[in-house]
Amino acid sequence: MAEQDDDAAGPLVRPYAMTHGRTRASADFDLITLVVAARAARTDEGWEPEHLAILERARHPVSVAELAAAVNLPAGVVRVLLDDLRARGALIVRMPAARTARPDLDLLKAVAHGLQAL
Amino acid sequence: MAYKHSEDDLPTALKILIAGGFGVGKTTMVASLSEVDPLRTEEVITAESVGIDDLSGVEGKSTTTVALDFGRITLAGNLILYLFGTPGQDRFWFVWDELATGALGAVVLADTRRLADSFPSVDFFEKRGMPFLVAVNCFDGAKRYRPEDIRVALDLDDDVRVMLTDARDRQSAKEVLIAFVEDLIRRARQGGDE
Ligand SMILES: Nc1nc2c(ncn2[C@@H]2O[C@H](COP(=O)(O)OP(=O)(O)O)[C@@H](O)[C@H]2O)c(=O)[nH]1
Ligand SMILES: [Mg+2]
Numbered sequence: 340m341a342e343q344d345d346d347a348a349g350p351l352v353r354p355y356a357m358t359h360g361r362t363r364a365s366a367d368f369d370l371i372t373l374v375v376a377a378r379a380a381r382t383d384e385g386w387e388p389e390h391l392a393i394l395e396r397a398r399h400p401v402s403v404a405e406l407a408a409a410v411n412l413p414a415g416v417v418r419v420l421l422d423d424l425r426a427r428g429a430l431i432v433r434m435p436a437a438r439t440a441r442p443d444l445d446l447l448k449a450v451a452h453g454l455q456a457l
Numbered sequence: 458m459a460y461k462h463s464e465d466d467l468p469t470a471l472k473i474l475i476a477g478g479f480g481v482g483k484t485t486m487v488a489s490l491s492e493v494d495p496l497r498t499e500e501v502i503t504a505e506s507v508g509i510d511d512l513s514g515v516e517g518k519s520t521t522t523v524a525l526d527f528g529r530i531t532l533a534g535n536l537i538l539y540l541f542g543t544p545g546q547d548r549f550w551f552v553w554d555e556l557a558t559g560a561l562g563a564v565v566l567a568d569t570r571r572l573a574d575s576f577p578s579v580d581f582f583e584k585r586g587m588p589f590l591v592a593v594n595c596f597d598g599a600k601r602y603r604p605e606d607i608r609v610a611l612d613l614d615d616d617v618r619v620m621l622t623d624a625r626d627r628q629s630a631k632e633v634l635i636a637f638v639e640d641l642i643r644r645a646r647q648g649g650d651e
Contacts, residue, residue: 369559370498370525371470371539378459398460400467402539404527408496413522415501433467442471442561444645446536450471450561451638453532457631 368418370404373433380429390420394429468535473634474556476543476582477566478574482594482624483542484526486566489630490540491528498525500552523549525556543578553581561641562588564633566624569599572610579611588641590618592633616644 376397380386386394392410403421407414424430475483487495499522526542541556543563557563563582567575575591582589593607602610604619613619618640623629 370527370541370556371472371537371559373467373470373537375462375467376460377462400462402470402529402537404498404525404539404541405496405529407498413499413501431462431464431467433464433470442641442645444642446469446471447561447638447642447645449534449536450532450538451635451642453534453536453538454530454631454635454638456533457530 368403368421368432369434370414371402373400373402374406374421374425375400375431375433377429377431384427387420389416390424393417393420394424397430400433468531468537470537470539472539472541472556472560473637474541474543474560474563475566476563476578476589477594478568478571478578479545481566481568481571481574482596483566486564486592486594486622486624486630486633487526487528487540487542489625489627490530490634492531493529495526495528495542498527499523500525500555523552525552550581557582557585557587560587562590562637564637565589565591566622567591567593567607567611568596569593569602569607570596572607575611579613583614588637588644590620590633590637590640592620592622592624594624595621616640 374397376394380391380394389410389412393406396406396409401409403414403417406421407417410417412420421430421432425432475486477483484495501522523544525544528540530538530540532538541560543556544552563578565575565578565582579589579591591607591611591613593602593604595601601621604621607613607619608617611619618636620633620636622633
C-alpha cells in the first residue's frame, strides 16, 4: 500500500528563490482566501514565471491552497507572490467569511442547506 | 486588459478541519466528500515557528515542510466549503493553529482500536474553545462501541456530539458534516439569545 506519510518532513530545496528571500507575506492570505485575476499581466511588469502561472490559474476564483497545489509551490511562497500581484492591481482578494467575525446564523443555515442538497 | 471581476462576485469560503491520529481515515473522509480529488499543498515550517529543537533531525536546515490534504465542496449560495485534513499531532502545532484560525470547527475521527490517538486532537480543540464533534470511523473487524462509551472514554463535554461513521462512504461522511453544522446552528441560536 503506497500510503503517503502525512508527517513526512523533508528539507525544502530552493526555499525562497523566486520571492527573493521574502518569507513574510501579508497575513491577509489565509489558505482559503479566495483570489481572482483583475487583469492580464503586462510584459513590461517584470513578473517571474511563477507570478504568471498564478495569474493564469486565477482567471476563475480560486483559493490560496488550490493555487499552491496547482503551481506546486509551498503556500507561503504563493502568499508572497499573491501579495506582489495584488500590490500592482492584478489581483482581487476576498477574505474568508469566518476570519474576522463568528459565522452568523444565516451563513450556517446556508451551509446546512447546501450540504443537504448535495 | 481588465477582467470583469469584482470582490463581490467571489464566493464565500469556509473551512472545516478533519482531525485525528495517523491512519484514522482523514484523507479518506476528505476524498469521500470532495468534488475534486483531494489536493495537496505544502506549508513551510521555519525553525522559529516550531522551536529549534523540533527541527533537530534536519541538520543545517532552517526550514522544513508539512503536507496538507484538502478537498472542496461547492454549495448553493456562492459558498465553497474546504475540508482540511490536519497534519501529524506530535509536532506542527503551528500549522494546526493556522488551520484552525477562521475554521467553523473540526470533525475529530477516532478509531476504537486506538482511541488514545484522538486525545491530542480533542485536547487541541477543547483548549481553543473550538466546536468539534467526534466521528468514530467504523473499521471492519473493530469492536463496536456505543457513542456513550466513546464519550466517557474521551471525557467529552455533553455538548460534543459523538457519531459512528464510515469515512469511505460519501453519504455517511455527509451526515457527519450536516450534523456538525446543525450543532453550530443550535449554538449560534443559544449564544445569540437577545
Ligand atoms: N475498513 C475501513 N478502512 C478505512 C476506513 N477509512 C479509512 N480506511 C483505510 O485506512 C487507511 C488510512 O486511511 P487514511 O484516510 O489515509 O488515514 P489518515 O492518515 O487519517 O489520512 C487507508 O488505507 C484507508 O483506505 C473505513 O472506514 N473502513
Ligand atoms: Mg492522510
